[in-house]
Amino acid sequence: MPMKISDAPFFDRVEKGLNDQFMRNAVLSAQDRLRGRKLLAAEELGNWEDWRALGEEIRSHTLANLDYYLQQLSENVAKLGGHVFFAETAEEASGYVKRVVQEKNAKKIVKSKSMVTEEINLNAVLEEIGCDVVETDLGEYILQIDDHDPPSHIVAPALHKNKEQIRDTFREKKGYTKTEKPEELTMFARELLRKEFLSADLGITGCNFAVAESGSIALVTNEGNARLVTTIPKTQITVMGMERIVPTWEDLDIMVSLLCRSAVGQKLTSYITGLTGPRDEGAVDGPEEFHLVIVDNKRSEALGTAFQSALHCIRCAACINVCPVYSHVGGHSYGSIYPGPIGAVLSPILGGYEDYKELPYASSLCAACTEACPVKIPLHELLIEHRRQIVEEEGLAPKSEKLAMKTFKLGVSSPSLYKMGTKAAPLMLKPFTDNQIIEKGPGPLKDWTESRNFPAPKKERFRDWFDRRTKGEGDNAKRDNS
Amino acid sequence: MKVSLFVTCLSDIFYPEAGKHTVELLEKLGCEVDFPEQQTCCGQPAFNSGYHKEAKAAAKHLIEAFENADYVVTPSGSCAGMVHEYKKLLRDEPDWREKAERLIAKTYELTQFIVNVLKVEDVHAVLPAKATYHTSCHMTRLLKVGDAPFRLLNNVKGLELKPLPHNYDCCGFGGTFAVKMTPISEEMVDAKVKHIEETGAEVLIGADCGCLMNIGGRLTRKGSPIRVKHIAEVLNSGVKKHADENL
Numbered sequence: 001m002p003m004k005i006s007d008a009p010f011f012d013r014v015e016k017g018l019n020d021q022f023m024r025n026a027v028l029s030a031q032d033r034l035r036g037r038k039l040l041a042a043e044e045l046g047n048w049e050d051w052r053a054l055g056e057e058i059r060s061h062t063l064a065n066l067d068y069y070l071q072q073l074s075e076n077v078a079k080l081g082g083h084v085f086f087a088e089t090a091e092e093a094s095g096y097v098k099r100v101v102q103e104k105n106a107k108k109i110v111k112s113k114s115m116v117t118e119e120i121n122l123n124a125v126l127e128e129i130g131c132d133v134v135e136t137d138l139g140e141y142i143l144q145i146d147d148h149d150p151p152s153h154i155v156a157p158a159l160h161k162n163k164e165q166i167r168d169t170f171r172e173k174k175g176y177t178k179t180e181k182p183e184e185l186t187m188f189a190r191e192l193l194r195k196e197f198l199s200a201d202l203g204i205t206g207c208n209f210a211v212a213e214s215g216s217i218a219l220v221t222n223e224g225n226a227r228l229v230t231t232i233p234k235t236q237i238t239v240m241g242m243e244r245i246v247p248t249w250e251d252l253d254i255m256v257s258l259l260c261r262s263a264v265g266q267k268l269t270s271y272i273t274g275l276t277g278p279r280d281e282g283a284v285d286g287p288e289e290f291h292l293v294i295v296d297n298k299r300s301e302a303l304g305t306a307f308q309s310a311l312h313c314i315r316c317a318a319c320i321n322v323c324p325v326y327s328h329v330g331g332h333s334y335g336s337i338y339p340g341p342i343g344a345v346l347s348p349i350l351g352g353y354e355d356y357k358e359l360p361y362a363s364s365l366c367a368a369c370t371e372a373c374p375v376k377i378p379l380h381e382l383l384i385e386h387r388r389q390i391v392e393e394e395g396l397a398p399k400s401e402k403l404a405m406k407t408f409k410l411g412v413s414s415p416s417l418y419k420m421g422t423k424a425a426p427l428m429l430k431p432f433t434d435n436q437i438i439e440k441g442p443g444p445l446k447d448w449t450e451s452r453n454f455p456a457p458k459k460e461r462f463r464d465w466f467d468r469r470t471k472g473e474g475d476n477a478k479r480d481n482s
Numbered sequence: 483m484k485v486s487l488f489v490t491c492l493s494d495i496f497y498p499e500a501g502k503h504t505v506e507l508l509e510k511l512g513c514e515v516d517f518p519e520q521q522t523c524c525g526q527p528a529f530n531s532g533y534h535k536e537a538k539a540a541a542k543h544l545i546e547a548f549e550n551a552d553y554v555v556t557p558s559g560s561c562a563g564m565v566h567e568y569k570k571l572l573r574d575e576p577d578w579r580e581k582a583e584r585l586i587a588k589t590y591e592l593t594q595f596i597v598n599v600l601k602v603e604d605v606h607a608v609l610p611a612k613a614t615y616h617t618s619c620h621m622t623r624l625l626k627v628g629d630a631p632f633r634l635l636n637n638v639k640g641l642e643l644k645p646l647p648h649n650y651d652c653c654g655f656g657g658t659f660a661v662k663m664t665p666i667s668e669e670m671v672d673a674k675v676k677h678i679e680e681t682g683a684e685v686l687i688g689a690d691c692g693c694l695m696n697i698g699g700r701l702t703r704k705g706s707p708i709r710v711k712h713i714a715e716v717l718n719s720g721v722k723k724h725a726d727e728n729l
Contacts, residue, residue, distance in 0.1 A: 011665070014663075014665060014666060015665065018665055018666070018669060322650070324651045324652050324654070324670050324673075325663075325666055325670070328666055328669040328670060328673075329666060361658075361659070361662050361663060362663060362666065363656070363659070364619075364652045364654055364655065364656025364659040364660075364663075364667070364670070365530055365619075365620075365656055365657075365659070366619035366620075366623070366651075366652030366656065367619055367620070367623040367624055368619070368623070368650065368651075368652065370623070371623050384529070384530060384532065386532075387530070387531060387532030388532040388533075388534050389532070390532060391531070391532035391533055392532065392533075392534065392535070397532070401531070405528055405531065405533040405536045406536075408523075408527065408528055408533075408536055408540075409528070409533075409535075409536040409539050409540070411522065411523075412522040412523045412525060412536075412539060412540040412543055413522075413539045413540070413542075413543050415519070415520045415521075415522060418491075418522040418523075422491075422494065422495050425495065437702065439703075444661060445661075447660075447661040447662075447664040448660060448661050448664070448699070450664055450668070451664065451667075451668040451671070451700065451703065452660075452668075452671065452696065452699030452700045452703050453698075453699040453700075453702045453703045454695075454699060455496045455497070455695060455698075455699070456496075457495045457496055458495065458496065458497075458498050460498065461494050461495055461498055462489050462493055462494045462498035462501035462502065462517075463489070463494055463517065463519055465498055465501075465502060466501075466505070466517045466519075467519075469505075
């Protein structure tokens, strides 16, 4: 699944999301649960704002010195006997993995959840050469067997489905015969996946963070599947976005604490694994061969721009879990494997405005995302910056909007024009006004009045009243109750 | 204390009552209120839509309109929040940036001004009603006005204030969002209305005309009996009537 998950136009996707009441209920209750747990976990820590500040500091320091840390990381991985490949594009990244897979003559591949492998379309590339690629994260597994349904959330990819739907998928695709009880469903998936782990030729993981000082990679899961993916197969390939790096283990400690608390409200997840190079001689498990693929795929274009801080993202989805837009339209509406506020910021950076020009507008700029981000990415400000680039640099704004803004500029810069315009407004809108209310507005008001009444402009503006009052003609008597 | 009122364009044109109540309330609290009539709009619609050249024009105009003010007070957390953005908006023009910083330092949202500057938490208002309060996103998250509105509302005699479920969720206004993304905005305002109805309130109080226009527009479209009031009106309630009777 490449980053772009749909060819349907934006508003068609939104309509589909809005009409899926089933999905919306599932998303809303998951958001409530995750948001609540996160708040408790942050409160428990006591000084959450200090932790956020520290998180931001580590991320911005790392990004500001990314070349240095990437070099340190790759040197350390090489010293340990691992192979490092820097991929500039998605194709280069998936091409490298394909070559390793072919060299090893690997047929069965187990994967642990990774957004960046979705981004580089890895599964499809490997399936094309006849590999059997199995996702081992339960959520990803459910989506994979459900005809490759795309993920709708970056931490909980199957958030949009409930247990009944999952039961039906298991029945239809895998001959499941039991109920929708989560325990029974999980047990069934575990039986299936256990066989896959034992027979896999090669394991592929993502990377929550790479630790530059030791050349290690750290994986955070609740199911332990990443540990199994990296234990039995003889070859391990880890794919990471170039920004997923921390300088030291001490920094990792802080970032993982922020990640787990922000994502699922846990102090730590069940499994946090640090892996350093291929297996030592005489060790009983671990891969004999280790490859680290470091993916740029347009990330470096954001470095040094207003968007650099978007690369601070640690993929915790805290922004998604508080976004009121996401809760109504769901993840698939964003048309990208990265949904929600961070998706609306990141997808146009990585995928361009042609495919994602609507996403920066799919936000009321309520800033709930900015407030939730554990590493202080000013998400709503970056959405405004996208809009600015779309308008002022790309020239992609609608003509009517440009005209309206020109008029706005004239009106706000000239008090006499402002006064003339606002004085004329009640008269111009009179034909549409009934009892101080506009139910069917003209022009730009049309969209507003589809679902809401619009107030009629008052005949006496505030400034007229103030003027009269100053002249001693004030009305302390009757008021209209608008 | 001399206070210059930044009434905001929405209030000037659509909700003059919010401005009138603000004036009366501030006067009651001992302020001398003036209205620099050169003022127009803070530029937020342009800024948020990405038209920063146009937003700069608005910003510069507002800065000039309030150059001589001691305090600038506005009955809108969102517009006060926009003024705080001027520093970034004008960062490449040092002279203007400096002027912007001077304006920012003296600009307050109404309840913030009453509680933090005037140090008043009881304005002796009286409003016997069951109400709930909508915390506008820009006012709480960007301007960081904390509990000032609640401190004031809790002292309004007769007012029974009900907590609003999901109070942290945006009402779906978002300026141009409401017209650019109408189907999503509609769902958001519907959810807000549903939560307001759940409280059993007769009155929805807010401190931002944008949110009130959105929520109020949906409430009246649905034929709901819930009335919408700007917080200035609530805080200016009762006492004025009492004063009139004593005339």
